[in-house]
Amino acid sequence: MKLFSANIEDLRTLYITNLKKALDMEQKITDALPNMIEKATDPQLATAFRDHLRQSEGHVANVESLLRKTTGDAGTVTCKAISGLVTEAEDSIKDASDPSIRDITLIACGQQVEHHEIAVYGTLRTWATILGLTDDARILESILNEEKAADKLLSSISDGVNMQAAA
Template sequence: MGLFSKDIKTMDDLFVHTLQDIYYAEKRIVKALPKMIDKASDPTLKQAFQMHLTETQGHVTRVEEVFRMHGVEAKTTTCPAIDGIIDEAEDIASEVDDPEVLDAALAAAAQAVEHYEMTRYGTLVAWAKRLGRADCARVLERNLAEEKAADQKLTSIAEAKLNIRAAE
């Protein structure tokens, strides 16, 4: 089902479709993060990725909870956006030999993922509230808060050392 498919007729349909999109994205990220952890050389970056892997596994569980709360089956719909962001990150990572430059590239790639997730969760929270599902919104707000915190942490790490080392 494409984003502008005939199957999406109501705001509720759009909410469920977008929930399926973020569910796919979170599952894809769970598979991608271990590769990023392996490629990172900076211990602080590795630790941030490891912590976010654990959080992302929790995001998957919370999205499944929202599906249950909303009374629909938990299933994914392919998300070309997250596929593109992750594929681009993997391409860049495979082309960089300098470990300091690679760490800066990995942090930037992870932030692109975080920004995508923040847009999706922000939208889902707003739509859940509009649909009278404050219960679903509260669960999704937890994921949104963790995505924002991960983005801020990556910014701090990149600005404090990764970008400086990569530029030397």
């Protein structure tokens, strides 16, 4: 239960609050990915997670830069959605003892996170555009495209991994 609510009076405040949530989201993802890499048995999946970890580290730096430029500070606001997705992923990974089932679980959890990131960055990009923050919008569009590519890659990896798990 939330006792105090942020005072969101305008689009700029909403944008900044959600940038802070995006930073928290990316930090949580960079913390979670090493475990996902370690648990993946499919080499292509492990590589995809390693590559996305590097991208996510870049996303942290980019969002921190946007926040510093806009507010002078790179503080965070807790992203409850990603906290729930990470917890769900950790539980699902523990529950899957068969390596092929664990791999498809990792893919499913990874895609749930990607879909959330796509929604977040698409919204932030739109708000930045409306606010006339052209440089922000360009950076957010770049991050959004990387998230979409990561989701597409996980889908292509799942084609083979799902068949192995079904066998």
